[in-house]
Amino acid sequence: MFVLANRQIYFSHYFKLTLKRRSCQFFLVFLLFFMPAYLYAQCENTGRTYANFQGAYLDGLSVLGGSLYGNIANASNAVNGQVKDASTLSVPIGVLGLTGSATQFLEFTNDGTNAGKRTIAANTTITVKLALPKELLGLLSNFEIGSFTDLHPVSASKPLVGYGYDSGYDATKSPIYTAANIAGVIGGAGEMEITVTPTQAFNGIYIKIVGAVVSTALSIKIFHAYILEPKTGSVNCDEAIDVLSGVKPTSLGGIANLTGSVTNPFNAIDADLNSFALIDVGTSVLNQVYLTAVFNKPSQPADSVSIILENPGGGLLDLSLLTGFTIQPYLNGVKAGSAFANTSTFLDLKLLPGSSSKYSLKFAVANVYDRLEISMGGLTGAFSRLRIYDIKRKLVKPRTLADPSSTDEKMVCQGQTATFAIQNAQTCTEYKWYDAETGGNLIHTGLTFAPPNTLKPGDYNYYVQANRTYCLTPVSERLRVKFKVNALPVVSVPGTIICSGSSATLSVTAPDAGYTYNWYSSSSGVTPFYTGTTYTTPLLTASTIYYIEAVNTATGCKNAGGAQAVEVKVKQYAPVPAISGATVMCAGTSTTFTNVYPNGVWSTTDAGTATIDATGKVTAIAAGNAVISYTVAEDATYCAKKVDIPLAVNPQPNLTLGSEISICEGLTVTKITYSNAVFNPVNYRISWAGNLLPAVLNQALPANEITINIPPTTPVAVYQGVLTIKNENGCERAIPFSLRVKLVPHKPTVSIN
Numbered sequence: 001m002f003v004l005a006n007r008q009i010y011f012s013h014y015f016k017l018t019l020k021r022r023s024c025q026f027f028l029v030f031l032l033f034f035m036p037a038y039l040y041a042q043c044e045n046t047g048r049t050y051a052n053f054q055g056a057y058l059d060g061l062s063v064l065g066g067s068l069y070g071n072i073a074n075a076s077n078a079v080n081g082q083v084k085d086a087s088t089l090s091v092p093i094g095v096l097g098l099t100g101s102a103t104q105f106l107e108f109t110n111d112g113t114n115a116g117k118r119t120i121a122a123n124t125t126i127t128v129k130l131a132l133p134k135e136l137l138g139l140l141s142n143f144e145i146g147s148f149t150d151l152h153p154v155s156a157s158k159p160l161v162g163y164g165y166d167s168g169y170d171a172t173k174s175p176i177y178t179a180a181n182i183a184g185v186i187g188g189a190g191e192m193e194i195t196v197t198p199t200q201a202f203n204g205i206y207i208k209i210v211g212a213v214v215s216t217a218l219s220i221k222i223f224h225a226y227i228l229e230p231k232t233g234s235v236n237c238d239e240a241i242d243v244l245s246g247v248k249p250t251s252l253g254g255i256a257n258l259t260g261s262v263t264n265p266f267n268a269i270d271a272d273l274n275s276f277a278l279i280d281v282g283t284s285v286l287n288q289v290y291l292t293a294v295f296n297k298p299s300q301p302a303d304s305v306s307i308i309l310e311n312p313g314g315g316l317l318d319l320s321l322l323t324g325f326t327i328q329p330y331l332n333g334v335k336a337g338s339a340f341a342n343t344s345t346f347l348d349l350k351l352l353p354g355s356s357s358k359y360s361l362k363f364a365v366a367n368v369y370d371r372l373e374i375s376m377g378g379l380t381g382a383f384s385r386l387r388i389y390d391i392k393r394k395l396v397k398p399r400t401l402a403d404p405s406s407t408d409e410k411m412v413c414q415g416q417t418a419t420f421a422i423q424n425a426q427t428c429t430e431y432k433w434y435d436a437e438t439g440g441n442l443i444h445t446g447l448t449f450a451p452p453n454t455l456k457p458g459d460y461n462y463y464v465q466a467n468r469t470y471c472l473t474p475v476s477e478r479l480r481v482k483f484k485v486n487a488l489p490v491v492s493v494p495g496t497i498i499c500s501g502s503s504a505t506l507s508v509t510a511p512d513a514g515y516t517y518n519w520y521s522s523s524s525g526v527t528p529f530y531t532g533t534t535y536t537t538p539l540l541t542a543s544t545i546y547y548i549e550a551v552n553t554a555t556g557c558k559n560a561g562g563a564q565a566v567e568v569k570v571k572q573y574a575p576v577p578a579i580s581g582a583t584v585m586c587a588g589t590s591t592t593f594t595n596v597y598p599n600g601v602w603s604t605t606d607a608g609t610a611t612i613d614a615t616g617k618v619t620a621i622a623a624g625n626a627v628i629s630y631t632v633a634e635d636a637t638y639c640a641k642k643v644d645i646p647l648a649v650n651p652q653p654n655l656t657l658g659s660e661i662s663i664c665e666g667l668t669v670t671k672i673t674y675s676n677a678v679f680n681p682v683n684y685r686i687s688w689a690g691n692l693l694p695a696v697l698n699q700a701l702p703a704n705e706i707t708i709n710i711p712p713t714t715p716v717a718v719y720q721g722v723l724t725i726k727n728e729n730g731c732e733r734a735i736p737f738s739l740r741v742k743l744v745p746h747k748p749t750v751s752i753n
Helices: 002-018 023-033 036-043 075-080
Strands: 046-050 053-063 067-071 071-073 087-091 101-107 125-132 143-154 162-165 170-179 189-196 204-210 218-230 240-249 261-263 275-279 287-295 304-310 326-330 350-352 358-364 371-377 385-394 408-413 429-434 442-445 457-469 479-484 496-500 503-507 515-520 534-536 544-552 566-571 585-586 591-592 601-604 610-612 619-620 626-630 641-650 653-658 663-664 669-678 682-686 696-702 705-711 717-727 732-742
Touching: 023 067, 053 071, 053 075, 053 143, 071 101, 075 087, 075 101, 075 218, 087 101, 101 143, 101 218, 125 143, 125 204, 125 240, 143 189, 170 189, 204 218, 204 705, 240 261, 240 371, 240 385, 261 287, 275 287, 287 385, 371 385, 601 610, 601 653, 610 626, 653 717, 653 732, 663 669, 682 705
Parallel strands: 408 479, 496 566, 585 641, 663 732
Antiparallel strands: 046 218, 053 067, 053 101, 053 162, 053 170, 071 087, 087 218, 101 204, 125 189, 125 218, 143 170, 143 204, 189 240, 240 287, 261 275, 275 385, 287 371, 304 358, 304 385, 326 371, 350 358, 429 442, 429 457, 457 479, 503 534, 515 544, 544 566, 591 619, 601 626, 610 619, 626 641, 653 669, 669 705, 682 696, 682 717, 717 732
């Protein structure tokens, strides 16, 4: 009765308001009047009840040496109430026209056991979430969904050869979607929800997959099944509680071209603005990749949507260049109005504050919807990938003026009052008035609000927000309205904290155009040094107090208590000394930089030239120049400070040795040929493993070849050496090589008889 009565109030209010509005708004009111049952369902406190018991029936063919039975993995995941978890049904490739099957039963129970099964009334809608691979789309005759009753255990019957089944569960099944009609339900590959309405009482829903006789093993994932039932407590109506993603073929694409993907889809609805889902159209532009956010409850007309997105390549994001980008609202699986395309004038795209590449996309949706599908593909475009960081639904912000961009301000004399009235009221919604922009005290609930007539002279701000009925958190942004009781003016200027050598901008909070604001250097000042609502100080090196006075230009009244003190606190920079460390290094070497000031963070401007870890260890990577920095964060005492040290990285010399070096036993001289010398090697030295041959120290590098001298008594063997070359910068490179001393064949002895 409460919901019905509340709805009648909203109907009456909408009707009165809409007679003065545009025809599209009148059409909305017309729909509200002629859809009473549906509106009641929107205002009802309902939520999901998940199936919480499962059983499986797995059958197939036993053959000599093995069996071709259906299989189920992680079966309990389909009834654990976690929207990300899923069981996996799979069937093998058929043989001789015989195939196995796998059936999973998802049952609604009172206590999570088969003995506590519930009987769900006929014509109750039940929804199951599945994930289908594209291989199954061409074999939908092997897929079946329906309701069931009388779920009961069955014992295994598995002959050595022939048809059999595992121990599990079976039930009396009532197919709903079979080979005859399933094709009209499945629109693509990926996660999707299928909704059925059994015409008879049931205990749950089953999903069956049958093996194909062609050379294709099939599998599907089953996440959960749920019905909507009344709840006793509040729910997060506007929370996105699930995500669907996948690929849908277009008329030009087809199943074979489903190449797109969505990576980490749940990142689009988590609370982390640094995690994202990635939509990737892939190599094919003939299909559509989709990501759908599923909300806990239907919206109300004109609720807005906020999406945080980014071009994976960074920088500018131009919606008009996205590949077939659309946003389509749905209600109960049916499109709720037209899609928002990337060229829509209703889409408000703005750079997210504090970011150079993330954008906030906001728009209002006139229709009621419970899910929002973002899709890309079907066309060529400059961008074929998109990051989605966050999808949120928000109640429309209340307004008390026809023009929502204006601030509603009412002025009265002391002892009088005025009335503020909501101009864009929604059904299933309460309007609450507060005395603060956030938090604060609730002072009134209703479509109109009149401040008390006992207020003292001054400026008053009131804030109204929309609260969805039966919902835990969905509230709108608060609207501020101003109420002014004329008498003594008030003034408020917040103090601020700056770093030494900076200036501060001091601004009057909620300035009044009817006042003059005078600034003084002392509380007893007579002549102001500046007049205005905003004052920018000179560069300050010490804390300074300014004083401000408000004067009503019409009455000459000054603010109570005299000029108000406004303090600009000045903090000094942290006394961070210079960095201790080398300014020149060779590529491939490491050293450690130090700074005696604690708790700083090391960084480099070019990690391709040199890297630095948290301990200050610098590793030279490649020739070039980088700047190593040590940054100390701001704290309660000091401002942040960064000191730098330039670093030049010189290259290592290099060359390419010739083929294997060898010398015959007894000879003393051989040569190493080389080519492709780079970075000016000028000196060389040679060392030998185990010091088996004499070392060569610091010799000028000759052109093209290096002479190696060895003792004539050197035994036959392979000797491992290291050639170390050095350039004029002092940078070295060690190049291993081997020298083979070969046996000289003995001369043959000829005997003549």
